Every structure is written in C-alpha cells, then in structure tokens.
Amino acid sequence: MLTAVLATCLPITLWAQAPPPGAPAAARFGQGVREFLGLGPPPDAAAAERGAPIYAANCAFCHGPLARGAEGPSLIYSELVLEDQHGSSVAEFLKVGRPQKGMPAFATLSDEQRKDVVEFLHQQIEDVANRGTYQVKNIVLGDPRKGASYVSKHCLGCHSLTGDLKGLAEKWRRDITATVRSPQGTWQGRVQQIDDFRIELVDDSGRPVVIVRDPDVAVELHDPLAPHVAIIGALADSDMINVTAYLETLE
C-alpha cells in the first residue's frame, strides 16, 4: 500500500531492506539479512508468543517490557542470552537465578515455560538486530484536506485524477527517451543503457540501436518525470505527508 500510495505522487523505489509487509519475499528477505548478519537460527515465533505473557508477569518489571533494561540490565546485549540456543543454557539459569545479585530463581515455572521465556528474549533480539524484518508503521498521519489543496495547486495542472492518473499505480512505468544526432543520422527511442561511451535505444519499431558516443554525437535525454524529480528535495515534509493522507482517501 505504501508503494502504491506514494508512487502516484513521486517516482519511488522501495529500499530493498523494507519489502512490503506480507509479501512472500519479505520472509525470504528477513532470512537473507539474518544470514548476512550472522544472527544464527531464527527464533521460534510460536514459543516466543507463549513466552510473552510469562515474561511480562515475571521479568518486565526489572528488565523492561521489551527486555531492553529498566532497573535490571538490558537482556538484548546479554552474553548469556546471545550464547543460548533455544533455551540451551538460560532456561537452566532461570531455575536458580543469581540471588546474590538480586536476580531471583524462577523454579516454580515449568521447563517449557522457561524455554518459552528464553525464546521471547531471542525474539526481542531478532526484532532489534534483523532489520530485514522491520515493518513500516502506519504513515497516513497527514491532513487530507491540506493534501487535496496541495494536489489541486501543484498537480492538477498536468494530471487528472479521473483521467491519466486513474489506476496509475498499476500501469506505472518510467520511460526515458533520447534523441541522438550524429553525422550518420538521427535516432529516437527508449533508452536501454547510457554511459559516457555508448547509448543503447529501442526505436519506435522495436529495433535495438547502439550508438558509440564519439565527440560529434549529441545526446538529448527526455525524462517524463523531470518535474517530479525537481520536487524531490524541495518538497516540505508536511506537504508530502498531507498528500499521502489525501491520496489515501481516493478510490
């Protein structure tokens, strides 16, 4: 949704590290980032969920609701927890605690419950360290009326919401075209590749053309999104947020 909403206003490429929530790619991406960071095996999400209320009732008072520390230390950076694999050492530790340092024993919890609490801790570390699983929050926080006013003032000179912009998110494509002039002739078409030394076009008949950029070759690029590119960096955050809120109200 985020992509679709913003794409109607600005050319956008979503950063690879924040795939759309729910997409199958997201889980694979999270796994890829975990491997890249060397974070070890993924936590057992179901066990972590079972462990959450046990943690909240027994541990959060000292270690904070997300295990990031309060009266007691943060458990996110705890060597004991980082060394543990699915309760391999911390579950036993919880049985005896460290009473001399004020860390009580949790001997009344069952073995399973202790393991679930440890899995909750591993989930907190995962949520912090694996940025491949981060989720963008609700960003529709602007004022749609102000957004409508911005769109009316800055966009509707070129666009119509019921005409060319209707369904734009689905038909989105950015075609940069070029006119290339040389002593041998003139070519026009969609640009496939350009660097300092060559340009590759597909002309209107679909024919690929490669032209070496000798000193007597002139290249003129046409970017249909040039006015949008000009907005980037100059647009006020408030306008961006309001327009997003306004676009969210449209069909």
Added chain:
Amino acid sequence: MRGRRRYLRFLRRMACLGALLASAQANELDMTLLGKPATTAWPTFNGDYSGERFSSLQQINTENVASLQLQWSYRITDVGAQRGAPVPVIKATPLLVNGTLYFTIPDNVYAVDARTGAKLWSYSWTDQGGHLVGNRGLGMYKSWLYFLGPDDWVICVDSGTGKERWRKQIADARLQYFTTTAPLVVKDHVLVGVGGDAMDIRGFLVALNPDNGDIQWKWWTTPDAGEPGIETWPSVSAALHGGGGTWLPGTYDPELNLVYWGTGNTNPVFAGQGRKGADLYTASIVALNVDSGKLAWHFQVSPHDTHDWDNTETPVLIDADVGGKPRKLLAQAARNGWFVVLDRTNGKALVSTPYVRLNWAKGVDEQGQPIPDPAKEPKVSGSMTNTSATNWMSPSYSPAAGLFYVNAVEGFAIYYLLDTEARPSGYGGTLTSLGTSRRFLKALDITTGKVRWQHEYPSLNGAPSTVGPGLLSTAGNLVFSGDDQGNLIAYSADRGKILWHFRANAAQSNGPITFMLDGRQWVVLAAGDTLYAYTLAPMAVNRADQ
C-alpha cells in the same frame, strides 16, 4: 659417465635447494618506506600515511594515457558465493611490496606476482559469524601481513608463504561487532578498527603489538561515566551502546605523532530519541596520540547523527599554503555531504560547507560543525532528506592540481522512524530512496570547498551505496576512477576531461594504485572478482588464477 651422473645429481640438489629457499623466502618490507611517497612500493592501504592517494609518478600522463593497455588480469575463481555475497567483490586496495601484490576479499588473502598476475599463495579463514560485506585489505610490518576475519579476528600471516603466525580476537561477533578494515601499521603499532551497528555496539580503535597481537592501548569512541564527552549523552548506558565504529583506516602525521580517524554512525541508527545530545565522539574526526591512544582533539561532522552517516571517510592530510602561510591541514568529504578542511594541529575549521545539495543542516556552530535540523530527523510519517553523499570509496587529493576529488551521490530518500520506544535499539528505522540518485566525480577547491569541476556519470540506475570506485590522482595530471557500469576511466586532473577508458567485467570496486616496477609505471585496480593491471607497453596476457 659417473662424473656426469654426479654432476646431474648435484644440479638436481641445487635446484631443490633453490626451490626450498625461494618458497621459504620472506618478502620483507623496508620499514623506512612506510609513510614515504609511494613510488616503488604501495605498502599501506592509502599508499603513504597522508591518505592523499596521489602519486608523483608521471610516466603515464595526459599525453599517452590513451595507449594504456591491459598486461594481465587475475580473476578469483576459487571462491564461490559467500554468506550474503553471491559473487566475490574485491574492495581491497592491494599492497605492492618487492614486486608482489597482496589483496583480500572476505575470508581470503591472495599474493600475486605483479609482473605476471601469477598466484604465489592464498590464505583462507573459516569464519564463525560477522558480516561479509567487504574486506579493505592488509597491513604490513617487516615480513608479516595483518588481515581481519569478519568475526573480529586479527590474523598475522607470513608474507612469503601465507602461513599463519598468530591470531587474536578483539571483539564479539554475537554483539554484532564485525571487521572489514585494513590494519594500519605505524611504528610498532598495528591499528585495527571495528564496525557493526545492528545491535548498538560501543566502537573502539585498538593498537596491537605486531609481534604477538597483545593490546597496547584501546580507545573507546564513546565515553564511560565521568569521562569527557559523557555530558553529550542523556545516560551512561546510552553512551556505552552508542555506536561509532572505526571501520576504515585512518591517516598519520609523524611530526605531530597523531593518527587521525573517522568514527562511524551513532546507535541506535535512525532512532535518536533515546540519545538526545551531540553523542560524542561518534560521527566525528578524532586525533589520537599513536603511542598512548589519548585524544588530542575532535571535530564532530555529524552531531547527533540520525541518518546512518558514518564519518569514517578518509581524513586526508594536506600540507598547503593558505593566505601565503604553510599550513598543516586535514580535509574530509563526509558521508553526510559536508566538506571540511581543518587545521590538523588543533582541529579548528578553515572550510566547512556542503559539497552536494542537502537539506538537513541549519548552518554551522561557532566551531564550524554543522547544526542538524531536528525537523529532518526520521519520523513515523517520513522525512525527506539526503541519501549518503559518499561512503568508504577512497577520495584523492592532488597537490599538483590543488584539488580534492570525491565520488559523490546526490539523492534523496524518505527516512522512517520505526522504533518509537523511549529506549530504542538497533536500526530503529529505515529509508526509502526517491527517484534516481545522480552520481558525480567532483573536484573541490580545498581553500573554499567550491566545486572546481564535476563530471556526472550518465546512468539510468540509481547509485549503489556499497560498491563504488575509489580514486587515484597522479603527477601525470590524471585521475583514475570508474563508473557504475563497468567502465574504468582516466580523466585529466585539472579539467576532468575523459582521456582513456576500459570496459571491465564489473564496476570498479576498489581504490586504484600505481607504482614503478622494472622501469615501467603500472596502474592496478579491481572490478568485481578481477584485478586488472595496466602499463603503456603492448604485451597483453590474460591469466586466470591457477
């Protein structure tokens, strides 16, 4: 007949002895070359200690560079996909010592004959974690090389054989410390930095004994309770998890006995609400006494960084006349888009100005440090701000042209705050790039910071942030660099005119080096998994590794 057999046996024995001697022969670096202008050797990451990456060589120059030809290429074919890296990418600047090139990729070291591209030996490390994002190369002390495994191990190997001598672990990879840097050897110190910002590390720089890896001193980037700088943090625990990696090699002034180091971004990366204040000494340039590790001065280029703006870019040491007076200067083109020229004796700013279009600063304070605009911190609903203007790719300064060269990116992104807790942790946010960023080679005047010339790299694609070409300038009035489409390019240093190019198999991925060998000037650089070597003479040989 008997005499002849005896003679043959003698010859065989001599040949065996010769081979033994050759294989065991150490390649010893003449230590007096360290810090000298790099001509017949390139014995440190930056060639010398200045970080200028300028060569006084001029056999290759604007008149003849068009005839530069490939002499050999060396492709890494013995390493497949690595964790998180589908193909090997050489980001290391090679060392060149006595005709041997030494370079790295994560977990691997190579020694190659600079004349032929023939492999002499390689060394492999089996890591137990850490990031394989890159490895910048090696440090050398006498006949020993220093290499970092990604999982915070410093490994010393023999330069003649690649045999391991010792190893020391300097940090814990489970806390998301990882190591990619090229160790910097200064006197009897091996200086090693760390990186990693996934889990709120406390950055440090460590000096090791070159003989055995024992720690000589350790400088923490962020202060502990009662130490100077703690007043720029809301709490000691925020400071002790405040980031500030040291993951690129610094520079060194032997007269002042100071090393200069850039420090990395602050942690949590995008969520600054739990660390209100300037957050010293993250995202700064620091000057440290190389024998004690004591801080002499600091200059914070990104106070209260909330945009992942590692300030690890090379602090380039320049001796130049300013206003008719000789000055000891330090110049840096920072990742946040700011260019500073400081007096390196005391850290006072002479120039402090943007070198790309940016919108996150409200001006400079009385020290010349940029003042970040709080309105441009990441927000839940998004905030549009610059992307990184440069990264680890080496800049260059040519004293002949008086210009500082940097490969720069002009682009914008929306920065989102994702972790709104009072005590955020990790990255705590993300960013979404906007449109297509533009890439430039910029030549900056060091007395004003103004762009003297710039060349835009034509491209349909946005600039990648983690692979990029480093720069080299020479007295032949040349600058070597590359674009993001596989072209290796030589420009005239004074005007930025393209004079030569070579189409490689991948985009240039390291910093180029140059040196004299057998009376010829060589240029060596890497693109993807291949090292390319050029001279003016026409005798091209391709050679895969063997």
